Amino acid sequence: MALLTGFVLALALLAWASAKLNADELFILWRAVPFWGWVTAALMWSCTFFLRAVRLRQEWRWKRQVRGSQAMRLVLFHNAAVLLTPLRAGELGYPLLVRQMFGASWQEAMHSLMWLRLQDLMVLGLLALILWPGLPLTWRVLFAIFLCSALLVPRKLILKLLTHRPSWSAKLSPFLHGRSRHSGWWLSLGNWAIKIAVVASLLHAMTPEVMGLSHQRALAGALGGELAALLPVQGPAGLGTYEAGVWLLSGLPLDSAPIFGMAALLVHGFCLAVSLGLAGLYAVLAAWGQPGPHKIDTERLDP
Numbered sequence: 619m620a621l622l623t624g625f626v627l628a629l630a631l632l633a634w635a636s637a638k639l640n641a642d643e644l645f646i647l648w649r650a651v652p653f654w655g656w657v658t659a660a661l662m663w664s665c666t667f668f669l670r671a672v673r674l675r676q677e678w679r680w681k682r683q684v685r686g687s688q689a690m691r692l693v694l695f696h697n698a699a700v701l702l703t704p705l706r707a708g709e710l711g712y713p714l715l716v717r718q719m720f721g722a723s724w725q726e727a728m729h730s731l732m733w734l735r736l737q738d739l740m741v742l743g744l745l746a747l748i749l750w751p752g753l754p755l756t757w758r759v760l761f762a763i764f765l766c767s768a769l770l771v772p773r774k775l776i777l778k779l780l781t782h783r784p785s786w787s788a789k790l791s792p793f794l795h796g797r798s799r800h801s802g803w804w805l806s807l808g809n810w811a812i813k814i815a816v817v818a819s820l821l822h823a824m825t826p827e828v829m830g831l832s833h834q835r836a837l838a839g840a841l842g843g844e845l846a847a848l849l850p851v852q853g854p855a856g857l858g859t860y861e862a863g864v865w866l867l868s869g870l871p872l873d874s875a876p877i878f879g880m881a882a883l884l885v886h887g888f889c890l891a892v893s894l895g896l897a898g899l900y901a902v903l904a905a906w907g908q909p910g911p912h913k914i915d916t917e918r919l920d921p
Contacts, residue, residue, distance in 0.1 A: 640880075647824045647881050655823060656888070662816050663892045666809045667693050673805040677730055678720055688719055691900060698897040701856075701890060709735075741765075741806045742844060745814070751838045751869050765807075814840040817885055821864070824881040829874045842867025843882065860886050 651659075671689040678684050692715045699708030713727035722730070747753070747761040817840035818833070825831040831839075846863025847856045864882040865875055 643877070644880055644884065647877075647884055651820060651823045655820070659816050659820055659888070660892050662812055663889060664896060666812050667697070667893075667896060669805045669809045669812075670697075673734070673802050673809075676802055676805075677734065678716075678722075681720055681722065681726075684720070691904065692716070692719060694893075694897040694900050698894055701893060737803060737806045738810070739848075741803065742810050742848075745807075745810055746841055746845060749814070749834075749837050749841045751835070751867060810844070813889075814844060816840075817843060817864075817889065820885045820888070821868075821881055824884065825878060829870060829878065831868065831870065831878070835868045835870070839864040839868030839882070843886070857886070 667690065670693045671686060674689040674693055675684045675686065692712075696708070696712045696715060699711035700706055702708065709731065712731045713722075713724060716722045716727040716730065717724070744761060744765040748758050748765070814837060818836040821839055822831055822833055822836040825836075842863035842865075843860045844863075845867075846859045849859055861879050861882040864885075865878055868878065870878055
């Protein structure tokens with residue numbers, strides 16, 4: 619019911635925004651990206667779900683062998699729940715799905731969710747330092763080196779350092795559970811890097827040249843949209859806050875906001891369509907291939 623309510627609200631907001639925009643200008647912006655560009659962007663965006671599914675399998679392999687189809691189902695449905703519900707209430711879908719599919723406890727599910735989100739937050743934060751507008755190149759290189767170095771630090775070394783800080787160790791021990799491999803950090807980095815690159819490429823292709831949107835500004839704008847999506851107060855699918863974040867970090871002047879805002883809305887709508895379309899397609903295929911939604915193959919889930 620929550621998903622349905624969020625879906626209706628998202629459609630209502632999208633319809634309201636479309637009524638306020640010029641359809642001809644939207645069409646011109648859309649045509650600025652060739653057909654192969656949209657196809658490539660859709661394929662690249664789809665790859666992010668593959669990376670997240672691989673990371674999820676590594677996260678839960680300590681408990682049982684997770685099939686790729688199970689991991690993809692959880693990733694797609696959890697992502698759809700987050701998109702379609704306001705205030706990121708869809709995050710609660712992760713522990714529910716994990717309990718249903720893996721037989722995990724509430725504590726295990728919540729620790730996993732918090733660890734995955736902590737990973738994403740740290741990776742996105744370092745990417746923000748690298749891509750932040752106006753930052754000197756020297757600092758960008760230093761932050762990039764620090765990011766790669768941090769990803770290569772062995773977990774055993776981190777645990778050894780924490781032994782000298784008992785208070786830190788007690789707080790971080792639930793998250794440093796050793797369930798996921800070290801590559802989980804690289805998978806998170808790949809996910810965010812691809813998403814930002816796709817959005818930046820589409821924004822750069824759509825925006826008229828007279829506005830002076832460089833590749834660096836486009837990357838910063840894409841970063842702004844992803845950072846805005848983390849805000850706890852926002853509507854379904856982040857409509858409005860996402861576009862505002864894209865414009866703010868792009869550094870474009872105020873008079874360019876209407877056209878650039880429309881470009882950001884088109885890119886946002888495209889990414890939402892791909893994400894929700896994949897979830898819907900998977901749901902249809904899953905329903906087609908199973909006798910009923912109530913039947914769960916628990917025997918194959920056993921380790």
